[in-house]
Amino acid sequence: MTAQALKIMGTPRDKAPEIELRGDPLSGDRYWSREFMEKEWERMWTRTWHIGGLVSELPNPGDFITCKLGRESILISRARDGAIHAFYNFCIHRGNRLVQTERGNTPYFRCTYHGWAFDNEGVLRGVQNPEDFPGSNPCGKNKLKEIRCETWGGFVWYNMDENAPPLAEALDPVYDQLLPYNMDKMVRVLWLTAEADCNWKIIHDNFNESYHLPTIHPELNTFIEDSYKQCQFDMYANGHNRMLMPGGQPAYSSRNCDIPQAPLTDMLAYWDLDPARFEGRAREAREALQQQKRKLGPSRGYLHYVDLSDEQLTDYYHYTLFPNTSLTMSSDGFQVLRPQPHPTDPEKCIFDHWFFVPVVEGQTTVETPVGPRPVAPAAHEVFRHGDQSLGFVADQDLSVIPGQQQGLRSRGYTDSLLSGQEARIRRYHEVLNDYLEGRR
Ligand code: FES
Ligand SMILES: [Fe+2]
Structure with a gap:
């Protein structure tokens, strides 16, 4: 259902009620201990909702994708009746990994070991020597081990906990807000x-504060407000949070906050606003951009603007979903930034950076965090951090990780000394502790 059908125009900006922090220390072991990593796996990762892939990757019956989370591989399949299923990706005969590829289309998943075949609903359909099994032929009576699966936001989500709340409840209030x-x-x-x-938490902590913007991303203050005094922070009961950052104007902290600079000048020019008009009053650019985008957007193919509020036409709504997904929303696209746990090493992680754009008629290429890309489903690029850019801003964020990983290892480190605007970090760890200590 579209936002329009729900008669929503924009995302409510209601300030969430304050959540009091307990003050749990951000202990060092949570960033390097194997024991802590195991506890996270058993008590948190296996009980929370995760994005497995995109609905658009499974347009036809028989389509499948696989994804990884820590030591697990999950198989997601579109069945003949159109329903999407998720399974642990192993063969129930002797536990062999069933599907080794990332995607494809097949009527049957055939195990490479003894050749068992399963249909798209996970039902066993073929074995060698079916008469040789105690009882009777095992086909039709046995299935792959299925797990919970739902869709929202164009994503397929899965949860290994059969008692977990439904996705809408788990994502509340973000589910409707986005x-x-x-x-x-x-x-x-x-x-x-x-x-x-x-x-993984070193990267995720970074997405839970904007205190590092002036030092790590000094370029951003030419078009995004980076002062906590101008941003709105909301924390929600189930662990998610958001930060609403005004955009389309220089930050108060910017040295030349009254002179528009690139990329703000490019944004203004794109929307037929003369940057010279804003010299000496660059902070008026935000409202002018909102009006211009509202006025010209639909005729230029930006049909999706109709569902967004004026503020959303310029501002950045940055969401952090528990446990590890951050979504940076803008009127012209959004980013998914997601550090995943490493299968075996607590001092490593697997970091995903995805960028999505709306379809605008006539637009064949778009600017992305790594430069222009065609408006078409991207191929998966997998590499070691440092071998290739993750995008200018993400590269800046990740530039500090070796130093922080080392410092948090010190026997002298016991807790972080956080500012008020970094409360979301402590809150996040407190929700994690709730899982680990049996309160959730
Ligand atoms: S392990 Fe899969 S058929 Fe034997
Ligand atoms: Fe950052």
Whole structure:
């Protein structure tokens, strides 16, 4: 259902009620201990909802994808009746990995070991010597081990916990708040995955604060407000949070906050606004851009603007979903930034960076965090962190990870000394502790 059908225009900006922090220390072991990593796996990762892939990767019956989370591989399949199923990716005969590829289309998943065949609903359909099994032929009576699976936002989500709440409840209130962006209609034009040398939480903590913007991303203050005093922060009961950052104007902290600079000058010019008009009053650019995008957007193919509020036409709504998915929403695309746990090493992680754009008639290429890319589903690029760019801003974020991973290893480190605007970091670890210590 589109946001329009729900009669929503834009995302509500209601400030969430304050959540009091307990003050749990951000202990060092959580970033390097194997024991902590195991506990996370058993008590948190296996009980929370995760994105397995895109609905658009499974347009036809027989289509399948596989994805990884830590030591697990999950097989997601579109059955003949159109339903999407998720299974642990192993063969129930002797436990062999069933599907070794990332995607494809097949009527049967055939195990490479003894040749057992399963249909798209996971039902066993063929074995060698069926008469040789105790009882009777095992076909039709046995299935792959199925797990919970739902769709939202154009993503397929899975959960290994059969008692987990439904996805809508688990994502509340984000589930409704992000509807106006119509994420399910966007195209993933960038699909990067890098193995990085740090615990997954080091990267995720970074997405839970904007205190590092002036030092790590000084360029951003030419068009994004980076002061906590101008941003809105909301924390929700189930662990998710958001940060609303005004965009389309220089930050107050910017040295030349009254003179428009690139890329703001390019944004203004693109929307037929003369940057010279804003010299001495660059902070008026935001409202002018909102009005111009509202006025010219639809005739230029930006039909999706109709569902967004004026503020959303310029601002950045940055969501952090528990446990590890960050979504940076803008009117012209959104990013998924997701550090995943490494299968065996707590001091490594697997970092995904995806970028999605709306389809705008006549637009064949778009600017992405790594430069221009065609408006078409991207191929998966997998590499080691450092071998290739993850995008200018993500490269800046990840530039600090070796130093932080080393420092948090020190026997002298016991906790972080956080500012008020970094409360989301502590809150996140407190929700994680709730899982690990049996309160969730
Ligand atoms: S392990 Fe799959 S058929 Fe034997
Ligand atoms: Fe950053």
